[in-house]
Amino acid sequence: MPKFAERMSSLGVEGAFIVLAKARELERQGKSIIHLEIGEPGYQPPKHVLEATKKAIDGGKTKYTPASGIYELREAIAERVSNSRGVEVGPENVVVTVGAKMAIFAALMAFVDPGDEVIIPMPAYPSYESVTKFVGGIVKPVVLKEERKFSPDVNDILEKVTDRTKAIVINTPSNPTGGIYRREDLEEIVSLAVKRDILIISDEIYEDIIFDGKKHESVLSIAGAEEVTVLVSGFSKTWAMTGYRLGYAVAKEDIAQKIAQIQLNAASCPVHFAQVAAVEAIRGPQDEVERMVKDYEKKRDIIYEEIQKIEGFSMVKPAGTFYAFPNIKGTGMSSEELADRLLNEAGVALLPGTAFGEPGEGFLRISFAGPMEDIVEGMKRIREFVSSL
Numbered sequence: 001m002p003k004f005a006e007r008m009s010s011l012g013v014e015g016a017f018i019v020l021a022k023a024r025e026l027e028r029q030g031k032s033i034i035h036l037e038i039g040e041p042g043y044q045p046p047k048h049v050l051e052a053t054k055k056a057i058d059g060g061k062t063k064y065t066p067a068s069g070i071y072e073l074r075e076a077i078a079e080r081v082s083n084s085r086g087v088e089v090g091p092e093n094v095v096v097t098v099g100a101k102m103a104i105f106a107a108l109m110a111f112v113d114p115g116d117e118v119i120i121p122m123p124a125y126p127s128y129e130s131v132t133k134f135v136g137g138i139v140k141p142v143v144l145k146e147e148r149k150f151s152p153d154v155n156d157i158l159e160k161v162t163d164r165t166k167a168i169v170i171n172t173p174s175n176p177t178g179g180i181y182r183r184e185d186l187e188e189i190v191s192l193a194v195k196r197d198i199l200i201i202s203d204e205i206y207e208d209i210i211f212d213g214k215k216h217e218s219v220l221s222i223a224g225a226e227e228v229t230v231l232v233s234g235f236s237k238t239w240a241m242t243g244y245r246l247g248y249a250v251a252k253e254d255i256a257q258k259i260a261q262i263q264l265n266a267a268s269c270p271v272h273f274a275q276v277a278a279v280e281a282i283r284g285p286q287d288e289v290e291r292m293v294k295d296y297e298k299k300r301d302i303i304y305e306e307i308q309k310i311e312g313f314s315m316v317k318p319a320g321t322f323y324a325f326p327n328i329k330g331t332g333m334s335s336e337e338l339a340d341r342l343l344n345e346a347g348v349a350l351l352p353g354t355a356f357g358e359p360g361e362g363f364l365r366i367s368f369a370g371p372m373e374d375i376v377e378g379m380k381r382i383r384e385f386v387s388s389l
């Protein structure tokens, strides 16, 4: 067999998909497994979006589209971003991508040369590290601290800045911590990035899943940020449209064009009828989204209460997303060991914090995106298992 390219040795895998495969194998053997590992909403997309999808297929929206996406969707995204961030963004600034993942991939690909450094507050969504290394970049991790509710400390970021720093990847609300970045911290990051001409890749895919009446703080609403920022968001989380594979990047026009050019080479364009349905997701009623977010908040509260009852566990209450990130250091076990034993001995699939980088040691990630009964049963199994130790 021909030898793989060198770069394949630096491409990572995603913990959630590995645990899911292990869990499915146990299920095949007849074991009962509660799934708290994957970050996928347990809901269907809103009804009017499903209707729009069917209508789009029947209406022949089954063709190639421009690489940056159909105009109507770019216009809808531009309006949404302009209104929510108080900035002037037009369709020329928007690229509709094959999932937010493609936007992250293309942004890093477009800017990071071999040897360039990328600062990543961690624990973090694994794609940032994996793609940075894949394109030859060097990851400079900054540890997100529990005592700061996982908002980054700009002094820690400053310490990592060198002449080779090319980009900072931020993610608020954040997977896996459930934390949201404080506005003061975002302002300092923008000021640093503008001064040193560093790209900010701001992954805001959980922007609508925020609790306790709090409002999403976007880096793009800070003056000057538009010069250096690629905003990444999408349809998978807010509208539960994971399988539509639709995300977007918003950036200065020349950056947007480069991202579209990468997508053109990799995938030509996102799916046509999915894009038509996404216009409906943005422009149509938002009551189903509001209902889902309320549901997530209820599940968050249940998990938080349950965590208090487990010996050796403690947790900062997640401010957004559908992830709980309990500290399990009090159990004396490593994240990996506890996650493995919970899967094999208690039938609960969840992720070790280390699936999100070394700074995730001492934590577990529990997804509460699924049905309420799974969360209740899963938490019961975890509590009973830990107390039996």
Ligand SMILES: Cc1ncc(COP(=O)(O)O)c(C=O)c1O
Pocket: 039, 098, 099, 100, 101, 102, 125, 171, 175, 203, 205, 233, 234, 235, 236, 242, 245, 246, 247
């Ligand atoms: C932080 C973060 N960014 C991006 C993505 C990818 O989303 P998409 O389905 O749009 O590719 C995810 C999915 O889990 C995520 O958690």
